Amino acid sequence: MIHSTENVIRHNVGLPNLAEELKNDSHACRVMGVSRDTFYHYRQAVENGGVEALLDQSRRKPNPKNWVDPVIEEKVLEYALEQPAHGQVRASNELRKRGVFVSPSGIRGVWLSIGLQTFKLRLKALEAMAAAEGLVYTEAQIAALEKREQGRFLCFCRPSLANGSPPP
Template sequence: MLHTSNPIIKHKAGLLNHAEELGYVSRACKVMGFSRYTCYRYQEPVETGGIDALINQSRRTPNLKNRVDSETEQAALKYAIDFPAHGQVRTNNELRKLGVFISPSGVRSIWLCNDLENFKKHLVALEKQVAENGIILTEGQLAALERKKHDDEVCGEIQTAHPSYLGSQDTFYVGNLKGVGRIYQQTFVDTYSKIAFAKLYTTKTPITAADMFYL
């Protein structure tokens, strides 16, 4: 008979004891709701290592997060820079042709962990490689950089390094006030911080445009 007060293996010891009392494993399993395979799986370690072996058997190996090997990870990172315009599905398909097997979601996970989850960030990494290592760009990389430049121009994005580096200024007609006349607004926007300033004038001349800087 097996004796234990450990709640983790108490049900296992109870099954083995019941099987021993009845003399039939199948009957004991039917009564207690276990399969014969389970009973035999409990019996084997007890016969070789005693009841303590059941405790070791109950200790589960912790499930580590899914992690690809370093070679696969480096391949996915390199591909993002070599072909910045390709998405995770295209990357998955092309890497398979090279013998690197990873799912599209796996590709995205690697990119997320390395701050490369979108086209714009691929280009940032590419530009960094050019600046640091002086790599020669391929036609695909040049096309991707040109595409970004065009998109930035369409969206009105401007490359700016820090506050006060570059500003954008324009004049707008506001309306007509009785007793005052025409009103114009001079607007200045710092392109880095996106902070805007505005002043109202009764004329739209170079003098009022210059006066805008004396806030």
């Protein structure tokens, strides 16, 4: 019997184990909702490579045409930390003025891959970089940090409910 603690492959490992228990491949496949072809594929993988062969591996080949050039990615990262309050459209327009041509969705894709997709995440990265490198904040960065601090103390309560009376 094969054992695995990883959630990713538990289903794949459970199928051969169930078939071994029931002594019937077809019945195990019906119970698990898997075709017999898939079952035999799993069994072959276990015989050839053990439990590691059942890890969910992506068959999709990476498409380098969809990748942003590393130089452009670096410029987008620099700009995101320089102006953390700017959104993807404004960042695209400002970078275009500097000679870096990338679409707003390209900016978003880079931010997603780096983990800077939101204003808060860009500020967190800016603070981490400033702490690590002893960076001095620019006026735009200070304004963005103050904007975040102001947002923490806003209360979005409806005034009519604040005193306990129902709204008009």
